[in-house]
Every structure is written in structure tokens, then in C-alpha cells.
Amino acid sequence: MLFKLKILFISMIIFGITYLSYNIYDYWNFNHNPIDINLEMAISKKRDELINRTLEFYGIYLPVPIKIENIPNRLYGITTLSKNGSITIILNKKIFKESFNYIIESVLPHEFAHAIMFHRGKINGDGHSNEWREICIQLRGKKCDQYVNIEDIIIEKL
């Protein structure tokens, strides 16, 4: 009986270590390797869709570059406007894996709507206005919530 318990106990420890190692490996892999090709393709596809929709509804061709980087907080993404007027969307690599669909369906249209606002010259920091919300909905964003409590736009001081 005692022997059986020992075997069970040891098996559980081995399983635990294996499971943990796999997770650490997986996490390490994700942080040190380029983004999975499937994820990259899904982003690229969504980006094309947003560019087309912007052209169709607003008559603006806005090929905003989308970068995937580590953002040092829990933001899903940010839209930046540089001094020279160029607009970039940055998606947070850190929280990418756990919420991929959310990023594609909600975050990308949300950030793209900020990009259109920048393009329209709305750079007063009024991030989630009615105008922004209408654009976000037009872009078929799944979450065009105006009451986002964290600011997710960065405007370089002109």
C-alpha cells in the first residue's frame, strides 16, 4: 500500500514537472521567436479588411502599419501619431497569445478608428468620442466601448 502511494506520488511529481517544463518552454518560445505565421496572416487579413472598409466608407486610403511589440503594461494595443504625422498601430506581444480573437475582432478595429481620427486631424487627446465610436462601429468592431479607462493613444508633442 505504502509502495503504491509512493509510486503515485512520484508519478504526480514527474507529471507536474513535465507540465511545468512544457509551459515554460512554450512561453519562452513565444517570447523569443517571431509571431506564428498563422497569427501574422490573420492580422494581415484583418488589416486589409479595415483598409478596404475605410476606403469604401470614408474615401480615405489609410495603409496604417501594424507592429507587434512588447508594450510595458496590460494595454492590448496603442495607436501612435508621430511628429511628422505618421500613424502606427502597435499590438502588445505580451498578451497576444491568450486573447488572439479579441485582438483581431475588437482591438484592431478599435485602434484603426483612432488612426482615422488622427488622419482627420483630431489630435486633442479626446480618444473615445462619439465620432470615434461611430467609426469603430462602421469598422465592425466588436467592442466600441466609449468608457475605456486607459488611454491607448500616444501623440508625440508637435
Ligand SMILES: [Zn+2]
Ligand atoms: Zn482607444
